Amino acid sequence: MSSKKNRSISVTDTILLVTNAGGRCSFNYEGKYCNKILSDGRVNLGERAHIVGVNGPRANESIKCDKNAYENLIWLCRDHHKIIDHTSNLNIYTVDALREMKARHEAKISTGRYPYYGxxxxxxxxxxxxxxxxxxxxxxxxxxxxxxxxxxxxxxxxxxxxxxxxxxxxxxxxxxxxxxxxxxxxxxxxxxxxxxxxxxxxxxxxxxxxxxxxxxxxxxxxxxxxxxxxxxxxxxxxxxxxxxxxxxxxxxxxxxxxxx
Ligand SMILES: [Zn+2]
Incomplete structure (x- = not known):
């Protein structure tokens, strides 16, 4: 994701995204998951990936949504951001697959399976x-x-x-x-x-x-x-x-x- 695109993602959406992800990489697919901790409260090492792309991967003009809003973003580590955006993986990590991935990860975090005590x-x-x-x-x-x-x-x-x-x-x-x-x-x-x-x-x-x-x-x-x-x-x-x-x-x- 280029820094130019990042500039239009609000701080509020970023905080919501990182918090709901428990600060961890959201990647999970067919039983494999990442869960890497990407935030120490001051420095965020994660990346805000677009689910429906702006211009790049998964760009789709027919899907109407605010591309830079929390709903269209998924919090990932650098490696998994690269993997989902890779040309050869676009038919695996589709818009629907990424939405499900995000929902699964956030549901798991909200159950308290990963206690977060600061x-x-x-x-x-x-x-x-x-x-x-x-x-x-x-x-x-x-x-x-x-x-x-x-x-x-x-x-x-x-x-x-x-x-x-x-x-x-x-x-x-x-x-x-x-x-x-x-x-x-x-x-x-x-x-x-x-x-x-x-x-x-x-x-x-x-x-x-x-x-x-x-x-x-x-x-x-x-x-x-x-x-x-x-x-x-x-x-x-x-x-x-x-x-x-x-x-x-x-x-x-x-x-x-x-x-x-
Ligand atoms: Zn990851």
Whole structure:
């Protein structure tokens, strides 16, 4: 979209557009969605795309509407703006398809599925979690311990990762969202308690090839594993309800040789 066209979109329409989109890219199509946060309350990184085009893509003189009004705009990230406007995609992202896309996105935002507790806090928590889970494969959080009493050594990496993240990013933790903050603290403390219990000792058998350790099964151990898994599930559910794109990582299999 050229800046010349943007000039005629009012501030009121822009605010309405960004707010109703929850500050996130509205792109969603056949179950794929973007949801990227594009606003921190001061700087907007999103783009106001025309649904019915002014002169460019999807321009249609027979559709009468105010082309620069909220009703004819959709809030998108730069990548998805390019994708919907690309010549080869115009028969996919039609005027009707884009109207439906916008309606679906705004309906989802209005259900509160993506809690919005202030743009600065939201952006802070998003950047912290997305950075942390670049280094921690989120699937290992669960799968490494769910196989108790067989535990993959990757389980022990999580606390190291959190420790190094804290060192390298002072002020990043604790998270700002109170619900997410508590869930993250519970997760870390359950992980710590389980890791303390599972410290390798002479009762543990080790498979040097697969890095899987097997502990003697105890009720006490099972209870700690259970508590840990519940806290992982709670944290992952909360992250998914706020920042679903963080969970778009490939599925990790801790026991590939065994499951083959
Ligand atoms: Zn996008």
């Amino acid at each position: 743009s600065d806090q939201t952006t802070h928590d998003y950047s912290v979690l997305s950075c942390l889970f670049e280094f921690i494969d989120i699937h290992t959080l669960y799968s490494c311990a769910a196989s108790y009493p067989r535990i993959h050594l990757d389980f022990f990496d999580v606390s190291d990762m959190c420790f190094h993240f804290r060192e390298g990013n002072p002020g990043a933790l604790p998270l700002k969202d109170p619900v997410l903050r508590r869930a993250f603290m519970n997760f870390e403390s359950s992980h710590y308690n389980l890791a303390q219990l599972l410290r390798p000792n002479n009762t543990v058998s080790e498979d040097m090839f697969t890095h899987i350790y097997t502990w003697p099964r105890t009720i006490f151990g099972e209870n700690r594993v259970y508590k840990y898994l519940l806290d992982v599930e709670r944290l992952i559910d909360l992250i998914e309800s706020r920042f679903p794109q963080i969970l778009h990582q490939k599925v990790y299999d801790p026991f590939p040789e065994i499951n083959m």
